[in-house]
Amino acid sequence: MIKTKTVNVDIEVTESLACDNCGANIPLVFEDPGGTTQQGHDALAIIFTGGYGMYVDPLVQHDLQVLWCKKCADLLCAAFPSIHERLGTKVELK
Secondary structure (H helix, E strand, C coil): CCCCCCCCCCCCCCCCCCCCCCCCCEEEECCCCCCCCCCEEEEEEEECCCCCCCCCCCCCCEEEEEEEEEHHHHHHHHCCCHHHHEEEEECCCC
């Protein structure tokens, strides 16, 4: 027999997110009251990771995740065409 226990947990629910680069409001893709899904519309989530002796060293710091709005993601792609190409985005950069 499996014993279960119900635990009530307060979950902070936000209606939007903020760009970690410029602070702009990023609306959520899904309305999920009480849920944990927090995907930003047209946002780019970037996860910086590494290994021993690398730029991000897990012995010194943990992986870092940042969230950028579309405008900042477009600026990143314009500054680094190789990222734009690898993402396969259909944004025309000026």
